[in-house]
Amino acid sequence: MTDPGRITILRAARRAFALQPYHSVTLRGIAADANVSAALIVKHFGSKEALFEKVADFSEAAQLLLDAPDEELGRHAVLTLVNYRRENGLDLLVRVIFAAGSGDERALIREHFRDQVTSAFTARLSGDDARLRAELITAQLLGLGAVMSIDKTGPSTTADPETIADLFAPGLQALIH
Template sequence: MNGQTDHIPGGTGEGGGTTGGGADTGTGRQAILRAARRAFAFRPYAEVTLRAIAAEAGVSPSLIVKHFGTKERLFNAVADFGPAADALLAAPPASLGRHLVLALLSSRREQQSDPLLRVVFSLGKDDERTLLRERFDAQFTQRLAALLPGAGPGLRAELIAGQLLGLGVTLSLYRTGEAGRATDEHLADLYAPVLQHLITPADPV
């Protein structure tokens, strides 16, 4: 990452946090990750500092060092879509559409952030944002494509990913509207059939 590590003086050394998933155990780890996702999505890597992330997360800079060690390791945690993909893709194709919706909604509620949406804001041209998009493609979209039966799995996987990102944008935009007040089951009733049609199309693609 441009050779930068952004160590914090007085820190406790290099931490071992390496993934973007997992429940917060009262250590502030998830708050750090939420703040880091926003920081890396909206600003160039070189402009992001651990102190600024700590301030937004409401923790001390040394706590970030304890969990992640360096800015590069924190970025790698933010850029890891593997845990999210594990949860989202944990269903057979026949029921995957509904599972995708419910798993996405559950993650948004439990983690207080969307598991995928940060990739939407990574549209800059610097190497780190490119890496974020590449990780998303490899860890989620390509894994999804490998699960899809029938012809054209790559295109269908990209369309499904777009639908999930669109759902996340909608819920963020209308968090106080009807979409934000709808139950998970009702949203799944409305949204899952569209996804399921892309997963197991009735007609050849």
């Protein structure tokens, strides 16, 4: 994802769907927040429904996070999360936190997260406690994403990604094996 227009639209859409019920969100409102035309949103995403599906879809995040052998998975996941945020100005996972409220659309975001991210990690792990370990891995990744979202100038946001991985990845890797 390198198109700045798409990224700006996705940021605005994520905010809109996180803060408002689905029926209250409009393409015009998202366009105003993104400082683009509603026509550009339609060009990139087609419709409000398609844009919401993109916001609710975590399959790309899961694919990116899991694209490493098991023995390197913890470090890879941390570096992917940090670098993706820095390169795109978007977090791969943290939008699910805003889906904690009620409403069918928020439930759909949580369901997609469970089905596409947590279940993907579970499938990679072995043992009776694989689901628990997968939930703990995603919780830690969500926490890292959240702290980078909250404190945009703090050490977790500005430190060298390799340093962050050196400190954070061992905890994830312990849950993988």
